[in-house]
Amino acid sequence: MDKCFVIKGETGSYSDRHEWIVRVFTDLDIADNHLQRLLDLITSLGLRQDVIGRSPTEEQLWFIRQVDPNANCDYDGMHYWIDEAELDTTRLQ
16 A cells, blocks of 8 residues: 555644644655645744644634645644555555
């Protein structure tokens, strides 16, 4: 089986935790580049992905959604990472 690399985002914690898929790649270097672009964008907006108690403004969230259409944020901030998963290409035939 081939591997794929899933960029995921999350916000909240415990019962109000929300997780979503940002994008999937078959190349780790490309996934890393995409994630770094997303984190650079967040930084350029004056935000950090680990800031608790500070949500982005609607304008800042609009810019983030150009890269992550499902971006969501609450009091816990947003967190992004890459997960590795098996890609079953036999089901695509």
